[in-house]
Amino acid sequence: MKTVCSVCMHHCSVEEGGTGRCRARSNEGGRIVCSNYGKITSYALDPIEKKPLRNFYPGSKILSVGSYGCNLSCDFCQNYMISMVREGETDYGILQPEELVEEALACRERGNIGIAYTYNEPLIGYEYVRDSAKLAKERGLKNVVVTNGCVEQEILEEILPYVDAFNVDLKGFTEAFYQKLGGNLSLVKAFIERAVKNSHVEITTLIIPGENDNITEMHEMAEWIASVDEEIPYHISRFFPQWKMLDREATRIEVIYSFAEIARKHLKYVYEGNC
16 A cells, blocks of 8 residues: 655655665555664764854864755765665664763763764654754754755644754755755745744855856845845855765856855855865
């Protein structure tokens, strides 16, 4: 019997024993569960600026963890080795929420302020984020979520009480571009508008030659961000050929800097990335 997953815009109808489009939510006995719960593929104590977060505890470090799977299909994915695979196609270790929090606490003397849920799309496994973040907050740790923002509002509401900061990947500013990726621009915009009311939010856009490197679109994107809050930090990042998108050159550095100048006409904090 099929069961519908309600986490994101795909609303996958999943066969018993099967997984949804994200590869990380499965149908077990007619119930959709998080099948990548606690399965950690990536683990590092990173500078907070690497998330990227520039206006949230700058100079600190944060224990960063990720699993496998993603609900988008970006040909330019930088972490495709874990985001575009399912269980059995990558190595992982198990870290239950209690163990993860203890690991984070043990890193405090090395400058760690908390836990970042990142690398793949963390909110397809929102239950792990929720459970870990709740425990972390109780122990005085900060929680950071790096996400594409393509989840339903109910999922955001479940984690919001525990998340101190988000970096949201705003991939472009047209529904047509998001449809190519299997995403939904309206959902991402709603995510940002809600998250900024409770948490620190920064936004990142990867500028890809021939895809989203449109001057008008950059103006519109920056204007919209400013309409939410002109103090939202905005990261404009340089694309490098990756995964299925090896057919074009890296974004020219001068393009990144010119787009950053456009964004600065609307926003107070704009940062160039990967330059």
